[in-house]
């Protein structure tokens with residue numbers, strides 16, 4: 001798999017890891033966050049969860065409270081180091097979301113937060129097939145991500161030929177990165193997963209959306 005569109009994003013999240021969790025203190029997001037912090041872990045009660053692109057583990061900490069086990073993965077070691085401050089029951093591993101081959105095919109839950117928006121449109125089906133190759137029948141798959149309200153803080157700066165959109169992100173020291181940031185719609189998510197799952201559910205909040213289904 002080539003990662004041309006991925007490079008800027010990886011560097012950005014590696015360099016931003018120490019201050020990444022600031023996004024969870026934005027005042028306008030607090031009400032949605034309290035709802036998600038309760039709803040998400042409930043769906044993974046007693047499940048063996050694979051978390052993809054876990055970053056600094058904001059969602060990992062809540063899921064770990066209810067799941068039987070959780071493996072938090074990310075391509076960037078620097079982000080995973082921040083997960084150590086949470087529960088000792090959390091296992092971390094450097095894993096590329098587009099290459100899950102090294103993992104067992106035994107997960108009964110998969111979660112990815114704020115990740116699908118970074119998947120290029122032409123890689124979405126491939127990524128979904130990777131997820132499915134690591135799960136058992138009846139597994140719960142859940143993705144959450146930003147609603148378009150996020151563009152009020154970070155406007156779209158470019159759209160490429162495939163319809164992928166990009167934002168310019170700046171760190172405190174003024175380093176700038178171009179990051180692919182899409183806003184998948186419910187129909188797009190259903191189209192990518194309808195033949196693979198059942199019980200699809202899309203929840204739209206002011207600042208986030210949540211999409212979940214059960215693997216057949």
Ligand SMILES: C[S@@+](CC[C@H](N)C(=O)[O-])C[C@H]1O[C@@H](n2cnc3c(N)ncnc32)[C@H](O)[C@@H]1O
Nearest residue numbers: 013053054055058074075076079096097113114
């Ligand atoms: C927006 S952050 C989300 C972090 C966390 N899930 C959250 O919701 O706070 C996106 C994450 O994707 C990770 N990432 C980028 N490319 C990746 C890839 N190819 N495979 C796995 N993770 C990747 C970044 O390192 C970063 O931690």
